[in-house]
Amino acid sequence: MLIQLHTNITPVEKAAIISKAGELKYKTTEVVTQAGHYLVGTGKAEFDVRIIGNLPGIKDIHIVSDDYRLVSRKWKVNPTVIDFGDGLQVKEGEFTIMAGPCSIENEDQIEKTINHLVSQNVRFMRGGVFKPRSSPYSFRGLGIEGLKLFYEMCRAQGIKIVTEVMQVSQIAEMEPYTDVFQVGARNTQNFNLLDELGKVDKPVLLKRGISGTIDELLYSAEYIFSGGNEKLMLCERGIRTYETASRNTLDLNAIPILKEKTHLPVIVDPSHGIGIREYVEPMALAAIMAGADGIIYETHEKPEEAASDGAQTLSFSESERLIRKMRKTFELRKELA
């Protein structure tokens, strides 16, 4: 059960709803987000929705059969729109491109990447300053000072930045310098991090876990949404299988399945999804035809010199070609719809 409340609901009205839900053996969790005010009811009994729906203070009530509720498309048929101002939106029906290096390295690298993106009319730049690395002896990123530089340079050019947050304590220091918080595949079930991102008024790009199921991705999104943040994007980036010919197995099946289960936009990361530079392009185009709302990929002026992930990173000329092809492919998808 999902109850949308009126903004001006009174405490007495709310208490009456909670009490009536309790009579029906439903436990309620109150959720206040940037955009709405909800009561999420968990319980099993079947009942006539009008018993509750007619109470004062209620905007709408929905029966949601999924265990995740707020992110389910069963109550919110209209897709989520994430608005960045200046006419920039991530949403179903638009095609979003996010590109940039795996790691932010220095001023020169940022500048050249920005110039490349601006020339291609791409509005989001990705780049990590806190890098999760399997080995403690690997390069771990430039840290918060790198982020400040990254942000200032992008802001000057109207570029929004997408960057990974790895732990709760980083959220506050990163927030002034971040447009989109990315949650990486190793943190998809870092529930404390998800809880805290629920309190932030900035969009979150949530990646699927390294061997996460589609349902687990939706549950993790539910954590952030129920924490108060509706500005969510999901990201398919390949899963772990027995196949070793590619870095991961990009699960494009997940795209139409997610698009039916949730109202959130779905982005695909073909760079991590296949892990081989030459094949990023066909997988990006495939993802678009499968229904992706956007593509995030890695590009670098000199991929072979990149501090990390060079083997799956496109040069700027490859990136240009990809952007042109992706836009044509998205046009075809709209035409065929």
Add this chain to the structure above:
Amino acid sequence: MLIQLHTNITPVEKAAIISKAGELKYKTTEVVTQAGHYLVGTGKAEFDVRIIGNLPGIKDIHIVSDDYRLVSRKWKVNPTVIDFGDGLQVKEGEFTIMAGPCSIENEDQIEKTINHLVSQNVRFMRGGVFKPRSSPYSFRGLGIEGLKLFYEMCRAQGIKIVTEVMQVSQIAEMEPYTDVFQVGARNTQNFNLLDELGKVDKPVLLKRGISGTIDELLYSAEYIFSGGNEKLMLCERGIRTYETASRNTLDLNAIPILKEKTHLPVIVDPSHGIGIREYVEPMALAAIMAGADGIIYETHEKPEEAASDGAQTLSFSESERLIRKMRKTFELRKELA
């Protein structure tokens, strides 16, 4: 090492080549196919190819670093063309559609499917008469009599048939009534079956194993080719993973990887690859953008009444829409190439 021999090579010349290869510690396997005559050399030593290449009777010699050799693109840069006569070819650069029911059920079903295919200018009909089923108590297909009926009805309309062969003893009885022998995912490593299909002068559609690697698929193709049959098509049909939201995980990464590793055409089966009727279309279109040379899928006049696989089978009107969209998608891919 792969040596292409002249057709008119003499036994003495051949013996000289084998002997010289032996001196270099290479074991040779002679392969005679419909199209060529080869010596496949297995060994490890590095050597100057001219030592052998200049011997009489040799057309060409190639060093192939892959463990599979005859199916490798490292010696045969030009893609394999499978010619069915009447201008019908399966090959890179053309787009092939194969459609039909999971199981052949009766004359009426065959007729209606043929009419549907002819109206859409589709030239291949799929349909099984020998069905591999997990449980011995399930419907196992109409058998050889069903195949005869299927074949006669298709031949009358210029439709080629694609049908599964499950064991060696079926090959001889099926051959007069079959245009393409399909090897199913449970038989990809049924090496005796592969050996015998090498002796047949009919094309084979080899499906990837249920949890087969890309390399295992190529090794299995090497069995058929080295048995004498070059008319091979590979088929990606989804692999087994931990994800339960779809029947299998369609591994579209395999498409660009296979297209680089082998000269054989690559077909994709989105019906088994996702297993959910509503999502067959986006996965088919995705597969085309990933580089597939063809799509094989399930269609039935009344999917809900199909003897098997109804949940992933398209109705004829869904099939029509899919065909139209696939052709437009393939046009775009050619345009972008």
Add this chain to the structure above:
Amino acid sequence: MLIQLHTNITPVEKAAIISKAGELKYKTTEVVTQAGHYLVGTGKAEFDVRIIGNLPGIKDIHIVSDDYRLVSRKWKVNPTVIDFGDGLQVKEGEFTIMAGPCSIENEDQIEKTINHLVSQNVRFMRGGVFKPRSSPYSFRGLGIEGLKLFYEMCRAQGIKIVTEVMQVSQIAEMEPYTDVFQVGARNTQNFNLLDELGKVDKPVLLKRGISGTIDELLYSAEYIFSGGNEKLMLCERGIRTYETASRNTLDLNAIPILKEKTHLPVIVDPSHGIGIREYVEPMALAAIMAGADGIIYETHEKPEEAASDGAQTLSFSESERLIRKMRKTFELRKELA
């Protein structure tokens, strides 16, 4: 529904039972094995078993909720005993050891292995003469002549042989020289092979598929049993996962689960299960404590010279030590039961 029939049932009595089952919407399959006579009923309706159970000609009737029926422990509580004569039995409560090389190579190898086994009081020797190999250019075994030699030498010493059958056509030629037909992991769902093995009056050791589920293993066993052969042993030999530190992932969870689901004996193959010689011993002992009825493993006089699988093959002295430890471990398990 599973109906055990009296041996002397009349055709009229049988027809009456089939007709009554049909009235209840149950389709019946008649199964005659070496040991019994059954009607397997597939249907969904609930009914009072006495409606059928009281008909003449019926020994017993059971409701079996599993989709596999004849191999289920829900009707046959007593474990299956496979009797080889001379007091040699494979069954729950006894501990069976099967050992020998991956491939039969020559007379000397067979003789030395037999001597080793006889000295250790081991009664089963494993060894392949038809080898399934990923690559067509690998050694494929000595074939039927090797089998004859293998069999004659073992028979002279009272050793039973376990050897892999790969295709239907081999069954007849192998039968006179085989004590246990082994079905390999690539053939677990080769349903034609299973059907034919159902007609044979020799025990079958059925290996779990490379990425087969426990239920699929039981369904495959159901094929053989319903074909007429009750002399079945199951074998866990490791499954395919993402982990590359071992050849396969030995799934010992499967042991207690299989022991509860089926009345058939369960053998474990730690050689393929881990694939690393040094670790075969701990995995064998672990399998015994998990409840295995027997262990099959690879041993060779000189593992480093074995024609195949040397990296996972024990020397005779390692084998001796393992046998001693396995027997002590099995004693403890019985003591703790």
Add this chain to the structure above:
Amino acid sequence: MLIQLHTNITPVEKAAIISKAGELKYKTTEVVTQAGHYLVGTGKAEFDVRIIGNLPGIKDIHIVSDDYRLVSRKWKVNPTVIDFGDGLQVKEGEFTIMAGPCSIENEDQIEKTINHLVSQNVRFMRGGVFKPRSSPYSFRGLGIEGLKLFYEMCRAQGIKIVTEVMQVSQIAEMEPYTDVFQVGARNTQNFNLLDELGKVDKPVLLKRGISGTIDELLYSAEYIFSGGNEKLMLCERGIRTYETASRNTLDLNAIPILKEKTHLPVIVDPSHGIGIREYVEPMALAAIMAGADGIIYETHEKPEEAASDGAQTLSFSESERLIRKMRKTFELRKELA
């Protein structure tokens, strides 16, 4: 390269070593733990160890070919001993039992569990107060107040507690009330958490990731060790595969592999490893024969009323029986060694 330093090394001596390593193109990371002082050198060049080994201030120098170094057995042949005082040690050669509920629920539950453990001479009690749950609406544990109660009650009875830490900010508040910090399977690659646990002078039980490789587990251990904490135990708890008959696939192959690769003790969790109450016992005994140094499992006075994981939790009488059998199994393993 791993260099063990003398405790009284002077800054000048240390600088000389770092400088000499730099000449050999080795980057050094200084590590100071509770037990030792190290320089970890990462580089590729081969060199004569005496070039560095003879410098003053060096206790020993080792070439370690693994990418993880401090946790490798290639430099530290003697197994790690974790000393809890009172003669209580976790180490190779001893058998450690850790038991208790999934979640700490209330005073009565703690008391009854302690009484059970004391009566069985078990010295470690497990129990979570911060619970990672897929759904945000599930019970998330009693929190820090629950931990204080848990700790005080255990201390009074000489029981050490093992409890999960989910995020960096919990470490400081938990530390006074925790004997062993458990890192759960969803946090194995939460690198910030690992870094911070490196600064703590309390033992850590690090679980393998949900689909983590053995090498990734060792890298994660390297994070904690290189952060300064040598008191590490590893825990195999099952991995995610396609098999659905069990909750996870307990990978006992990992035990002998880990015991060879690392000097750290290895604990096995059969409760999560199979997820089915009836089968916890055989899997625990199997794990011991595979070489486990200890077993951690779930027990509750009334499993069917447990707040979480009831389906895999043993009753106290089942727990008693298991303890008796585990000890006898461990005795046999020592006897056979």
